[in-house]
Structure formats: structure tokens, C-alpha cells
Amino acid sequence: MPQPSATPTVERVDNRHRYEILVDGKRAGLTAYRDRGEQRVFYHTEVDDAFAGQGLAAQLVQEALADVRRSDKRIVPVCPYVAKYLNRHEEFNDITDPVTVEVLQWLDTELG
Incomplete structure (x- = not known):
């Protein structure tokens, strides 16, 4: 693999x-x-098959979450990958909000 x-x-x-x-x-x-007020609700993460296995998803999510912090927003991890990443990286705990029924209903409406 090159x-x-x-x-x-x-x-x-x-x-x-x-x-x-x-x-x-x-x-x-x-x-x-x-974006829902000060919350940035992540709902989907994907990496093209051609680039799988290079750690790109982790790098992508790491930099996205760091940008959320710089933007003074909060993270809502609807996306299972983002949620899994946050479980392993406690440095974002202070800006992570729980996924609630309200958030899921709002997201459903947003995405139509």
C-alpha cells in the first residue's frame, strides 16, 4: 500500500x-x-474506501473537535464514530453535551 x-x-x-x-x-x-445555537451536532462521518486504514477518520474528528473548541461551541455526538472517539479522548468532556430526544428530533427536522 503506497x-x-x-x-x-x-x-x-x-x-x-x-x-x-x-x-x-x-x-x-x-x-x-x-449548528444548533452554541451546539455543533455531528451526525455522520465517512472515509472513502480508497483511504481506509490510514487513521484519517481519527485525524478528521480530532481536528474538527479542536475547531469546535476554538469556536467556543459545544459538541453533540449523534454520529457513532464521534461518540466512540470522545469515549477515548476525555480532553473534550468539558465541551460535550449529551444526545437528547430533543436534539434528535431537531436534527431530523433540519435534515428533512
Whole structure:
């Protein structure tokens, strides 16, 4: 398996409500969110099969959550991957809110 030549980069794409991880300028994965007041509700994370097994999902979520902190927002981990990541990385506990029925109903409405 060849190693990617470029360091993966993560960027927030506000108009698409997601963070994308790019490898050699190609989108390798994304984590999608919607903002609910001060909460950033993460609901889906995916990495393209061609880039699986390189730790990109973890890097993507790490940088996305760090951006949430810099933005003075709070994390709501509806996405199972984000929730699993948070279980292993307690440094985000202070800005993580529980997933509630209200949040899930709101998200359902947002996503139509």
C-alpha cells in the first residue's frame, strides 16, 4: 500500500456543514454537522474506501473537535464514530453535551 505523499489536511466547509479531510488535494472523508445555537451536532462521518486504514477518520474528528473548541461551541455526538472517539479522548468532556430526544428530533427536522 503506497503512503500518501502529502500530509492530510482538514478544512471546515461552512456552506456544506462539514469538515473535509484532503489527501493530495482529493477529498478522502468528511464529518457532517449542523449548528444548533452554541451546539455543533455531528451526525455522520465517512472515509472513502480508497483511504481506509490510514487513521484519517481519527485525524478528521480530532481536528474538527479542536475547531469546535476554538469556536467556543459545544459538541453533540449523534454520529457513532464521534461518540466512540470522545469515549477515548476525555480532553473534550468539558465541551460535550449529551444526545437528547430533543436534539434528535431537531436534527431530523433540519435534515428533512
